[in-house]
Amino acid sequence: MKIDVLFYPEKLKNVEDKVVVVLDVLRATTTIATALAAGAKEVYPVSSIREAFSLKKKIPGALVGGERGGIKVPGFDLGNSPLEYQNLSGKTIILSSTNGTKALTKASQAKNLIAGSIINAKAVANYLGRLNLDVIFLPSGTDFQFSLEDFAGAGYIISLLAQQKKIYLSDQAFVSLKLAQNNSPEEVLTRSFHGQRLINLGFQKDVEYCASLNLLDVVPVGRVSEGRLVIESSRLFR
Numbered sequence: 080m081k082i083d084v085l086f087y088p089e090k091l092k093n094v095e096d097k098v099v100v101v102l103d104v105l106r107a108t109t110t111i112a113t114a115l116a117a118g119a120k121e122v123y124p125v126s127s128i129r130e131a132f133s134l135k136k137k138i139p140g141a142l143v144g145g146e147r148g149g150i151k152v153p154g155f156d157l158g159n160s161p162l163e164y165q166n167l168s169g170k171t172i173i174l175s176s177t178n179g180t181k182a183l184t185k186a187s188q189a190k191n192l193i194a195g196s197i198i199n200a201k202a203v204a205n206y207l208g209r210l211n212l213d214v215i216f217l218p219s220g221t222d223f224q225f226s227l228e229d230f231a232g233a234g235y236i237i238s239l240l241a242q243q244k245k246i247y248l249s250d251q252a253f254v255s256l257k258l259a260q261n262n263s264p265e266e267v268l269t270r271s272f273h274g275q276r277l278i279n280l281g282f283q284k285d286v287e288y289c290a291s292l293n294l295l296d297v298v299p300v301g302r303v304s305e306g307r308l309v310i311e312s313s314r315l316f317r
């Protein structure tokens with residue numbers, strides 16, 4: 080299996096025949112994994128606030144969540160804190176965040192699209208091992224800049240994948256793996272620019288939660304339905 084890790088979404092091209100793992104460790108893909116583990120039926124990632132409100136009108140009972148500047152959008156039911164996403168049995172979630180949901184929609188045409196994070200690293204690694212195809216990891220970044228937590232997040236998954244498969248790493252994937260091998264998730268997330276920003280906004284508990292390696296065994300997978308990306312929990316591979 081060949082493994083590549085991009086720096087940020089702008090580099091992603093021609094994904095139709097690719098396996099793409101999108102990461103937004105702080106916090107969108109962690110929130111998606113948490114929502115699905117809490118029983119949500121599906122998550123629709125959308126880029127804009129307007130699109131979120133418009134889709135909510137079309138799906139009775141849907142909850143709309145997300146943030147701008149880290150803070151819950153006025154009129155939304157939920158913010159972007161994974162800790163808010165509990166007891167969601169059968170619920171549809173519409174999520175719009177600054178970075179993660181944009182990266183997910185950018186990768187929506189991928190042959191296989193997976194939302195990865197640190198809390199479900201092992202489950203994602205097992206899933207990729209079963210797929211047995213080349214993989215591109217796509218860090219969402221923060222405001223179109225490189226983000227440490229997403230790049231290292233890919234490395235934690237790669238390190239678990241390396242325990243079960245022969246893998247061939249691009250130069251960037253090699254650095255991502257080394258970063259993960261030499262730093263704990265707590266160190267990485269607390270050190271990162273985005274982690275510091277969230278801590279200053281009062282989201283210390285979110286940062287700690289997002290660093291909880293292998294907490295959940297859910298694998299969020301994307302598919303396009305009626306022209307729109309929807310993410311559900313894969314129950315095929317555990």
Ligand SMILES: O=C(O)[C@H](CS(=O)(=O)O)OP(=O)(O)O
Binds near residue numbers: 105148273
């Ligand atoms: O809520 C978050 O963690 C961020 C918002 S910001 O970068 O702190 O403004 O959104 P995400 O899309 O989850 O990176």
Ligand SMILES: [Mg+2]
Binds near residue numbers: 106273
């Ligand atoms: Mg982020």
